[in-house]
Amino acid sequence: MKPLGKVLQQADLISSEQLEIALQEQSHITGLRLGEILALHGWLKQETADFFSQQWPTLLEQKTKQPLGKYLEKAGLLNQQQITTILVEQQQKKLRFGELAVLKGWLKPTTIKFFLEHLALESQLQQYLTQQGASPSSQSPVQIAKLNLEMVLPQQNNLKVSNPVENSAFAANSIEQESARLRLFSRSTIKLFKLDEKASNPEVLLAEVLAWTDGQPILTQKLCRLLAESEVEIAAGAEAATVQQLVENSLIKNWETQIAAEHLQGIGDSIIHNQQCDPLSLLELYQRIWQAGEINSNDSPEQAELLRLRLVVQKQNQLKVANRIYQAVFDRNWIEQESVKIKLFSRKNAELDAKASDPEVLLAEVVAWTNEQPILTQKLCQLLAESVVHLTAGSEVGTVQQLVENRLINNWETQVASEHLQYIRDSIIHNQQYDPLSLLELYQRIWQEGAVPTNGSSAQAELLRLGLIVEQQDQLKVANRIYQAVFDRNWIEQESVRLRLFSPSNIKLYKLDEKAACPEIVIAEILSWTDGQPILTQKICQILADSDIFIAAGAEAATVQQLVENSLIKNWETQVAAEHLQSIHESLIHNHQCDSLLLLELYQQIWQQEEIPNDDRSREQAELLRIGLVILKKDKLKLGNRIYQAVFNRHWVKLELEKIIRASLAQTTIYNPIPATHTWTVGNTVTSPEPKGTKRFLVLLAIAGLMVCGSSVMVLGFSVFRWLQVETIFKQGNALLQQGKHQEAIAKYNKLLKLDSNYYQSWTNRGYALAGLKDYNQMLESCTTATIINPEAVYAWNCRGEALYNLKQSEEAIAAFDKAISFNPKDPVFWINKTEALITLKQPDKALETINQGIKLLKQIWETERKDANAKELAIGLTYQARVLLQKQEYEGALKAYEQALKYNPNYFIALRGKGIALQNLKRDDQAIAQFYSLIERPQLTNNEKAEAWYYLGLSLCKFGQAQRAIAAFDQALKLKPDYPAAEQGKRACPS
Known part of the structure; x- marks a missing residue:
């Protein structure tokens, strides 16, 4: 008979190093068996050691054989629940018992082969190995292990027992024996x-x-x-x-x-997917233990299950979390998130199911807003359940957005989630552990930048604890879109000012405690005028500090109003805030980013209407926000404060507009716009509006020559005013184009061309507007007209190339892009558009040379300007490079290019999807599956993007031999995008 250690090693249950250490320890300590030492280390269960030392020799002699599962249960390698699960799945999947045990990661393939060779019938071994694609004689244990390395579920570590000291199975119970065990554990672990x-x-x-x-x-x-x-x-x-x-x-x-991810994930999954008890009940019990520290033990099934899973331990009739690592990993946030998932994604929510044709899509939209935050998720689901409307497929996005905005975000202090949101606010503003202002400044950084790297600071830890932010891939982000909308830039600035003002040091600094009976009320009145604008707030406080007045209780509003009107608003050009207000004035009238006329017209509209909807694509709106003259509140643009409203009033706007028009009549250049940031999309590229060349009228000379007759002056006057009209229409058309209002933009351009048919810039931009409507034939006609009028119109050539490309005339498109490049070789847009056409023609070598030139230009722009938009453009360029490398079948290079793109834009869907495709081509299917799963979980995806992610996940799962899961993924893609032939084809092609 072979020694126990040799048998266990052959069964691949212990390693040679573990065996060597155990034998050495056995030689130094008497009274302990080899199996006991192995169990003490946690390398083996005691029952497994006892099985092989006591029952194994007898079983080898028996001729009558039992099912494989019986032996594995006796050996303590599988429990009854696992065996039942395998037997059930055997009927569905038609796989061997041992193969399913390996697939689930419960046993190693070499262990299964050991049992089959020594105990099972020869036919069982033959069937098992035939299932793996080889005969017993042709495969070594190493080869069998290799066959199973790429299973989706990782196999578990052999270390499956809990605390080896607490659960030892030694016969002796004396203090001396227990001490010997502890010394043994310490010495052997230190040595190992x-x-x-x-x-x-x-x-x-x-x-x-x-x-x-x-x-x-x-x-x-x-x-x-x-x-x-x-x-x-x-x-x-x-x-x-x-x-x-x-x-x-x-x-x-x-x-x-x-x-330790595999072990910890196993603990989590054992609760969330528990077959013995209700997972929600287990979570609620664990939550009680986690919060209280310990609770009294009883004989409930839930307590018994948590003890069996070893997430908790029993000490002196008290249940506690088993260790500090479990306590930190499976914390309150984890408990709440998993509870929400169970409640949301179980099929028990009949009320919500009855509200929608596709409840899964509805729930996904809810989670897209809440990111599974438990309270917000519950509130939003409750709102949906209480609504009387039945949601048809396709209406989920709009309905959920409307509910969120109207019932959670707008006027949130009085809405259904007010208590929770107020708690978040108060936890920051009245934080007792950290400086609230530091917390706000950190949150402001995260809010503005989208994500900041983790650094382990106490302020970061506090915001994470409060749940206002979350950590993803070593980056901190705002926890969900609702928090982002409620606790926005305006809220941050207001609260920052309040914190500074209401602090005792500031009250003392401005002597407000000496100047007013109720300094806090005075501060509130000041803020009602400044809305927290720092400079104006400081100026009013300083005026109060320098004054001789004392503000009695009840006189705060009138006193502050009088100070503001007399010392800031009236004759503001010579008052205490003149420098600040003058800078606002100059930023509007002499703006270098946008046309001042358009800025003033937009500001006039906001002033008259009090608020207008926000449009992220409007450069003028963005500029007014940057200047600070307006603020964004609940997705509406409003005036920054009452002082701005009083200084820059209707009369002021009218005077400034008249000045601009008079100045325009004296100018000799018709229009000199600032080029917009390059933008493009795959397939349908819409480039920035065509800049006009310099066109001189020589107004002074014309006036001198036409003074002879009054009628000529009238003609001149008509020409100038027609020019002004043309320029105004052109700017209006461009604004509409940038906002994506293509039909309205085309109407403006058509109107302009009736006044001046040679205005080639209007023909060009009209072409881009037609691209937005996917009318590529008319786009081609419009842009070609522009190149005929001005053969050097660079963006017209680019527009013409894009039209040709979309009409599947790629060679002609390349010729047009080459024309654009010849006039302006430093614009990366033209190089990237040319790359797209070369990819279509399957000319990867030329495409790679072209895109490399484009990337070189993009890097130069990035190094010079370092703007977020430049980083995103560089990410697009690198993604094109990856596509070319995929076409050249250089998959490692493509993967690196996609990863480089994601460094510049971590949220770029095309690069995230492309990374998964590159991994597929490298046959790293397990990593591809992980990539597509992580992509699906991103909350900002459109339904089309989600459908694509599910489709590519299905392809990977199918290649990985997971047919059922693959078909489920294809079904998810088709739910989101019913007209998706690729998903239909993938579903048919995947063998079931």
Whole structure:
């Protein structure tokens, strides 16, 4: 009979290193068996060791054979629930018992083969190996293991027991024997992981490890392995800090991608997908234990299940979370999120199901706004459940958006989620642990930049704890779109000003405690005029500080109003805020980003109507916001404050408009616009409006020559005013084009061309507007007309190329793009458009040369300007480079290009999707699957983008041999996009 250690090693249940250490320890300590030592380390269950030492020799002699599952259950390698699951799935999937055990990651293929060779019938072994595609004689255990390396579910670690000290199966129970076990555990662990070489005091180091893991074998092993692999020498006294840093950075933070991810995910999944108890009941029980620290034990099935899963332990009739790592990973946020998922995505929500033709899409739209925040998700679902409208397919997006805006965001202080949102606000503004102003400034950075890197600061940790932000891939982002809309830039600025003003130091600085009976009310009155604008607020406070008045209770409003009107508004050009107000005036009248006439007209509209809808595509709106003259509140543009409203009033606007018109009559250049940022999209590129060339009228000379007769002066006057009319219409058309109002823009351009048919810029931009309507034949006619009028009209040539490309005349399109490049070789748009055409013609070498030139130009722009828009353009260029490399079948290069693009724009859908496609082509299907799953979870995707992600996920799953899951993915794609032939074809082609 073979020794126990050899048998266990052949069954691939322990490693040669583990066996060697156990044998050495056995030689030093009497009274312990080899199996007990292995179990003490957590390398093997005690029942498994007992099975092989006591039952295995007898079973080898028996001729009558039992089913494989019976042996595996006796050996403690599978439990009854796992066996039942496999037997059920066998009927559906028609796979062998052992193969399913391996597929689920419960056993290694070499272990299955060991049992089949020694106990099962020869036919079972033959069938198992035939299923794997080989005969018993042709495959070694290593080869069989290799066959199963690419299974979707990872196999579990052999370390499956809980605390080896608490659950030991030794016969002796004396204090001396227990001490011997502990000494053995410490000595062998220190020796195994060479902790004596890493630390001055290895016993203290191990004690710090156990303080985090409470002896949980897998976590203990992972943490000791990290210490063993580190290059740091741990001095005496540094043990606690070193272990804590390792635990937080390599186990807890972003735990889903860390070294213990498999184990922790298994714990989480065992609760969320529990077959013995209601998962929600388990979560609620665990939440009670987590919050209270410990609760009294009883005989409830839920407590028994949590103990069985070893997420909690029992000590002196009290249940506690098993260790500090579990406590940090499976925290309140995790509990709340998983509870929401169970409630939302279970099919028990009959009320919500009855509200929509496609409840899954409806729930996805809810989550797109809430990002699964429990309270907001519950509130929004409740609103949907209470509504009387039945949602048809396709109406989910608009309905959910309307509910969110009207019932949660607008006037949120009085809406259904007011209590929760007020709690978030108060937790920041009245924070007792950290400086509220620092928290606001950090949140402002995250809000403005979209994402900031994590750095482990206490302020970041506090915002994460409050739930206002979340961490994703080492980046901090606002937790959801509702928080982003409620706690927006205007809110941040207002609260920042309030914090500064209401602080005792500021009240003292401006002597408001000496100047007013109720300084807080005075501050509130000041803010009602300035709306938190820092300079104006400071000026009024300074006026108060310098005055001799005392403001009695009840006189605050009248006193502040009088100060504002007399010292800021009247004759504002010579008052205390003159410099600030003059800068606002200059930014409007002499603006370098937008046409001043259009800015004034927009401001006049806001002043008259009090508010107008926000349009992200309007350059004029963006400029007024940048200047600070208007603010954005609940997706509406409003005047910045009452002082601006009084200074820059209707009369002021009228005077300034008249000045601009008079100045225009004296100018000799008709129009000199500032070029807009280049923009393009795949397939249907719409480039910036065509800039007009210099066109001189020589007005003074004309006047001198025509003074002879009055009628000529009348003709001149008519020409000048017609020119002004043409220019105004052209600007209006461009504004409409930038807003995506293509039909209205075309009407403006047509109107202009009736006045001046040679205005080639109007023909060009009319072509771009027609592109927006996908009328490429008329687009081609319009842009060709522009090139005939002015053969050097660079954007007209680009427009012509785009029209030809969309009409599938790629060679002619390339010729047009080459014309544009010859006139302006420094515009990357033309190089990228040419690349698109070359890709269509399957000329990858020329395409690569072309796109590399475009990327070079984009990098030059990025290095010069460093704007967010430039980064996004560079990401587009790199994505084109990746597409070319895919066509050349250089998949590694394509993957690198997509990853480079995502560094410049982490949210670029085409690059995210392309990365998955590159991984597919590299046959790294498991990574491709992970990529598409992560893409699907992004909240900002359109339905078409989600459909594409599901489609590509289906392709990967199909290639990976997961036919059922692949077909489910294709079905999801077709739900989102019913007219999707590729998904239909993928579904038919995937073998079931």
